[in-house]
Amino acid sequence: MMVSSVAGDGSRPVDRALSTAANAERKQSVTVIIPALNEEKSIGAVLEAIPDLLVDEVIVVDNGSSDRTPEIAQRRGAKVVSEPQLGYGAACLRGIAEIGENCKIVVFLDADFSDYPEDLGELLSPLISGKADLVIGTRTTLSESRMALTPQQRYGNWLATTLVALFFGHRYTDLGPFRAIRRTSLESLSMSDRGYGWTIEMQIKAVRTKLRIAEVPVRYRVRIGRSKISGTVKGTVLAGGKIIHTILRYALMKTAVTVSKDGND
Numbered sequence: 001m002m003v004s005s006v007a008g009d010g011s012r013p014v015d016r017a018l019s020t021a022a023n024a025e026r027k028q029s030v031t032v033i034i035p036a037l038n039e040e041k042s043i044g045a046v047l048e049a050i051p052d053l054l055v056d057e058v059i060v061v062d063n064g065s066s067d068r069t070p071e072i073a074q075r076r077g078a079k080v081v082s083e084p085q086l087g088y089g090a091a092c093l094r095g096i097a098e099i100g101e102n103c104k105i106v107v108f109l110d111a112d113f114s115d116y117p118e119d120l121g122e123l124l125s126p127l128i129s130g131k132a133d134l135v136i137g138t139r140t141t142l143s144e145s146r147m148a149l150t151p152q153q154r155y156g157n158w159l160a161t162t163l164v165a166l167f168f169g170h171r172y173t174d175l176g177p178f179r180a181i182r183r184t185s186l187e188s189l190s191m192s193d194r195g196y197g198w199t200i201e202m203q204i205k206a207v208r209t210k211l212r213i214a215e216v217p218v219r220y221r222v223r224i225g226r227s228k229i230s231g232t233v234k235g236t237v238l239a240g241g242k243i244i245h246t247i248l249r250y251a252l253m254k255t256a257v258t259v260s261k262d263g264n265d
Helices: 020-026 043-049 069-075 088-097 117-128 143-148 151-168 183-189 198-208 233-264
Strands: 030-036 057-062 079-082 105-108 134-138 179-182 213-217
Touching: 030 043, 030 069, 030 088, 043 057, 043 069, 043 117, 057 069, 057 088, 069 079, 079 088, 088 198, 105 117, 105 183, 117 134, 117 179, 117 213, 134 198, 151 198, 151 233, 179 183, 179 198, 183 198, 198 213, 198 233
Parallel strands: 030 057, 030 105, 057 079, 134 213
Antiparallel strands: 105 179, 134 179
């Protein structure tokens, strides 16, 4: 399911279309988790751009920064927790462990200011309206967003989403890190990857558990600073390898289950 983020009159803010009732339901229920490693140049801008009226809690997970990232985040009002084990998935899991009991929707957002936190309403809308359980912010629909992706990101997205479609029958357009999911749905996925495989693990498990999945076009820009993944050859190779490995591992698990069931018939 693809949800358009641009109205017919060219306006963007879906927030205007959300009803007062939806606002009341959403209030005090949305937690934003931001994994961060040495992002002192961007974390302040990210936190400043998050729409306060849409969010109850912001958790910045410091993944071993040697700069002022945690200090700046705390000064900007975020709850800062530490995860010394390096890894995007490890940071996300640490953030999940810290969310408040009233949280109903969990949002994942990068700390490099490549995403537009102002587009949060776009991601929340399908969840609030009851049309989806998981919403992926896709960077490949809007031309300017697509061009802000590095060539290796565009190729990696194409390869990964093609393999997911082949093995699991669902056609994604992106592995976008800016995403929102119902807390109950997130808990049902039993997420475990502690590294680069986190995003694709979530998307594969969402298909396997039959979550209602939507993709919403979001704006994207060149990040502040050099990417630790696509900005280096080593990072690109390691991340790409882990993503492909994760897809193939779950595909083999699916095949093994199918063979087992057939053998018991």
